[in-house]
Amino acid sequence: MIVKHGSTTFLKVIIFLTGIAVLALCVWLPEIAIRDARVHPDTAFFLIPFLLCAYGFCIAFSVALYQAYKLLTYIEKNNAFSELSLKSLKIIKKCAFTVIFLILLGIVSLRVLAKVTGGDDAAGPISLCLMGILATSIITAIVDALQKPLKNILELKPEND
Template structure:
């Protein structure tokens, strides 16, 4: 498999930029959450579950980015059909399912928060969460489709 080095380098740079964005989110997330808790003290008890879900999401996403980077390295070295590539794809798929689970927890938290505070319906954030689940599900399906030729090539 002859892959141009430029395309994998471009994808590695994109992955690196996503990693920097996730790191920035992890750094500023507590400050944002504390500021929101000060503004809305009646819902401050949702701070800890929100941070747990948000950091779990960031960790799972970062692990998936790391393994995508490793997969691109294997492709550059013409080891795309190796056991290491298959392991990376399995880990990426597990991270995708973890992200879906954490987004579902976020939806449940939003619904509980909307019921407890008798505030407006949380339809907007819920629809954004569902779009995130759709995008992550598509990624998991693509990874699953990529795993099948790798398994067949190793037999």
């Protein structure tokens, strides 16, 4: 299977730029949290769980990006149907489930924060979180759809050799 390097290079650049954006978010998260704590000192105690979820999300997302980058490298080297590709897909799927869990944890903390503050409506942020869960679920389904045939091919491969 001959792969055009232009398309994989484009995808690698997109992954790299997304990684830079995630890194920038990680750098600015504490500043944003401190600014919010100064504006709303009565809910500042919610910032620690928020930061833990946010950094967990960033770590899981970064690991998934790295594995996607490695997967594209395997594809470029015509090594797409290998155990390494299958391993990368498994890690991407685990990271996606981790991201979904952390988003759900964020939704729960938003609901608790809305109850504690009394008047805040968390419908907007929660709907954004649900859209994130939907997007991550779609990615997980695609990875699973890629993983099953690859696993079947790798199971049949030794018998043909």
